Amino acid sequence: MSKVNILQLRKAIGREEFDHTLLSSALSSYLAVDQKINELLKSGTIDRVKKGLYVFGPESRQAPICKESLANLIYGPSCISMEYALSFHGLIPERVETITSVTPKRDKEFNTPVGRFTYRYLNAAKYPHGIEQQWIDKLHPILIASPEKALCDYVVLNDVPEFTITSSAKAFLLQDLRIGQESWARFDVKKLLRLNAHYNSQNIARILEVL
Numbered sequence: 772m773s774k775v776n777i778l779q780l781r782k783a784i785g786r787e788e789f790d791h792t793l794l795s796s797a798l799s800s801y802l803a804v805d806q807k808i809n810e811l812l813k814s815g816t817i818d819r820v821k822k823g824l825y826v827f828g829p830e831s832r833q834a835p836i837c838k839e840s841l842a843n844l845i846y847g848p849s850c851i852s853m854e855y856a857l858s859f860h861g862l863i864p865e866r867v868e869t870i871t872s873v874t875p876k877r878d879k880e881f882n883t884p885v886g887r888f889t890y891r892y893l894n895a896a897k898y899p900h901g902i903e904q905q906w907i908d909k910l911h912p913i914l915i916a917s918p919e920k921a922l923c924d925y926v927v928l929n930d931v932p933e934f935t936i937t938s939s940a941k942a943f944l945l946q947d948l949r950i951g952q953e954s955w956a957r958f959d960v961k962k963l964l965r966l967n968a969h970y971n972s973q974n975i976a977r978i979l980e981v982l
Contacts, residue, residue, distance in 0.1 A: 775807055777816060777831060786910050787836050788844070791823040818884045821845055826885060836885050837911040842870045845881055846890050849874040850902045850914040853891070853928065856921035862950050862957065873898060873916070873924050891928050897969050901962070919962040922948075926974050933974060940977035955982050 775798065783797035791808075794817075798804045811817045815828040824844055826836050839859075842851050849872040851859070858867040868886065873893040881888045901920025906912050916924060925931075925948070934940040944950045960982055967975045 773801065775801065775811060775816075781827070781831070781833065787832060787834055788820075788824070788826050788841055790825070790844070794825060820883045820885060821881060837907050837913075838870055838886055838888075839907060839913045839915065840911045841883075841885065842872050842888050843914050845883075845888050846872070846874060846876070846879050848876075848898075849890055850898075850916055852916035852921050852924040854921075854925065856916040857918065857925070857948065857950070859915060860918045860921070860957075862918055862921075862954050864949055864951075873928070891924075893924060893928065897923075897927070900969050901966050917962065918958055919966055922958070922978070923963070923966050923970050923972070923975055926978070927970055927972055931974055934977035937977055937980045940974065940981045943974075944978065944981065958982055 780797055784793055789797075794808060795804050798807050801807050808817075812819060816831050817825045818828050819825055820841060824841070826841070827833075839851055843849060851870060852873045853871045854863065854865075855867045855870045857863045858865065869889055870886065871889045871891060874890045875893060875895040875898045876890070878892050879890040901917045901923070902914055903917050904912050905915050931943065931947075932939075934943065944955070945952065960979060963975065963979055963982070967979070
């Protein structure tokens with residue numbers, strides 16, 4: 772059987788992340804396409820992220836994998852949110868390794884060859900509000916929470932104690948989330964108000980008082 776030409780395969784696919792349909796199309800000139808896919812997996816030329824979703828292996832890679840794009844593809848509908856989105860927007864100092872997304876479907880977690888992806892259930896009435904499309908590069912548009920939605924999602928999906936006074940909300944921003952006071956102006960208060968019409972959270976209302 773003829774061996775897969777990796778350079779031709781890469782050219783036909785055109786990116787580091789791809790699904791089974793694109794991979795099968797790129798291999799359509801070969802006999803026994805499924806066998807070819809298994810050979811590519813065994814050799815490490817490609818890695819399976821989940822059933823039907825692949826990336827090129829470390830030795831075959833020509834560019835970094837876009838984990839944010841994979842997060843959207845692994846489980847959907849979903850959008851990247853919470854700590855990862857806050858870090859992405861430059862609002863918290865720590866680099867966040869695990870990509871957490873919100874979804875109107877049930878909670879799910881995927882440990883993959885390229886990292887850990889978690890998905891948190893968010894009520895369908897709250898889920899669609901505040902989602903933005905950002906371009907990582909010309910090949911990778913992603914769905915990610917706005918800074919305001921990321922903050923709201925974090926507050927409602929974690930066991931955050933009730934803020935009985937405004938100073939508690941201030942301490943939460945500074946100490947728990949480590950969002951410096953110099954960054955507070957980057958939150959759009961009008962967007963937060965509109966979001967809280969759907970989230971209906973007393974804690975978010977306290978945060979609004981601080982901001």
